[in-house]
Amino acid sequence: MAPSRQARSTPSPISPFTSLANLLRRSQRARLILLIAPALLIIGVFMLLPLGLMAYVSILERGINGGVQWGVHTVDAYVAFLFEEDLLGNLAINPDYLQIFGRSFLLSFVTTAACLAIGFPAAFYMALQPEKYRNLLIFLVTIPFWTNLLIRNYAWILLLRSNGLVNESLMGLGLIDAPITLLYTNFAITLGLVYSFLPFMVLPIYASLEKLDLRLVEAAFDLGANKRRAFQRVIVPLALPGIAAGCILVFVPSLGAFITPELLGGSRSMMIGNLIQSQFGAARNWPLGAALAFALLAIVLLAMMVYLMRFRRPPGTG
């Protein structure tokens, strides 16, 4: 308290900097605000501001030549998402966008499940290795990230196409007579997504398994649990935060993917990312594109809240 008393006793004018410094010294709250200010600024400028702009664009009238008519408000875009006008001018449910949303969610769900099925054992194996090998293994997992996503998708085209490596090998082994259709299918899209996002599943699960206290597993064995029971009741619950984080990190970017469906799916059917892109591009309907992006955001947020509520319960009570 000595410095502040001294400041009060000196009548000479103090600079704003000095007063700010004094405020920070006195108030823990002010220090806290200053410390989180950069984070708030970044969230505000790079997240809330663009999102707010998108929200505003979604309730504007479309411009004749693309763009929007500023100041002319309408909810047409949200109506168009769910309904279409039939020939007589009546509104009927429009299944197109819902179908595209449905396909995107299904493909993303399968992708997440496949990533979990491959990623969990991989992360478990990594966590059990001696410490000196672990960093090397993490390093190996991240290697695909060094190459551009587009290039990696092209590589899969070379592998999967009818005269590609996979078909040639299978035919060389005599397992098939004619090339099978692998490319330009939902299978190819899912494969591409799994390949692209697998590290996002492995790394968080590894992070939670690495901290796992193996004595707890030993204790489970001592108390009569067999391997399966110890895995189910001890290891998986302790790894749950990592699993949850991994699932979110895979599921959300899969939903927005648009390069993989275009290249590996041959654009035969759209995912949400392609739909939104087409509204800002060829369709020149910015409000609908923005509304679609918001519908996606709302659904993801809702799913995320349900998910978090489920996993916030302490392990073992569910």
Place this chain on the structure above:
Amino acid sequence: MKRHLTAAVAAGAVLAGATAAKAEGELFLYNWSNYFPPELLTKFEEETGIAVTLDVYDSNETMLAKLQAGAGGYDVIVPSGYMVAILIEEGLAQQIDTLSMSNGTKVVAPHDAPFFDPERLYSAPYMWGTTGFTYNSARVEDKLEESWKEFFEPRPELQGEIALLNDEVEVYNAAAYYLGFNKCTESPEEAQAILDLLEAQKPHVKMYQSDGTIDRMISGEVIMHHQWNGASHRTWVDLPTAVYVYPEEGITFWTDNFMIPTDAPNAENARTFINWMLAPENAAIASNFTGYMNAIEGSSDYLDDALKANPAVNMPPEFADRLRPSIDCSVPARELRNRVWTRLKS
């Protein structure tokens, strides 16, 4: 016209002038990807001392969206005809009065008076071409008819061996020509008929992709490809059995044009560039690279023989009445078109 998807990703790949040291100024060119010979940029820099920076886009709409969103800093853009009209209407381009430039008299008819800019006040021609389809004649038994029928109702050996451009406008237009409809139709019944045709064709379509059409034909991944004629020419150079078809029901013909955005920082350099590109030799170098025809008198002296020998580029005169201009449609027509496209892919 969406030529290369990679553009979206490669947009950051910027070609900066090597001669920047003696630069008299700068020029920011915003062009389609893979649509301007790099050596021609070097030639321009050497002759004028203006350093060029290139940025690329993959469709007219991408470029429009960027300008509408307020992106400044581009001196020269290269929109297709219908987009020229939109940019003029939106006040996004400035007057350049092409025909009064020193090389302006070299613009040949009818490119000196296109419907989208009848007096060439705002735009100068770069390349023009058509959107038809190419097939590998070595892999079909008979010669195909010059009709969209071969494309939309393929014979058995072509089923599953066809690739379409992933381009809402081009696919819809081709279907409208085949069915004899106005491509800007506002009739829901006609749009439904177009959707029925496209949905019946879809099982025979291997993929919808605008990127890599040339490689896909050469490697034999497909037998038939919906293609721009310049790409067809570049296919033909490596695959001599490739045949480009001008369907009798109609084929879209388009022109890409130079324009100067309203807020161009180096408008004077942009005018220098456009006038320089109207010189026959320079226009020919561009044609030799892209495989598309330019609209400049006297450029044929500098054209590669291959270009002149290929009917895909050097269109036989009897096909002239099959050409249909690329135009912009009304909002209701565009909405129908987008609904057809979305339902096709839902």
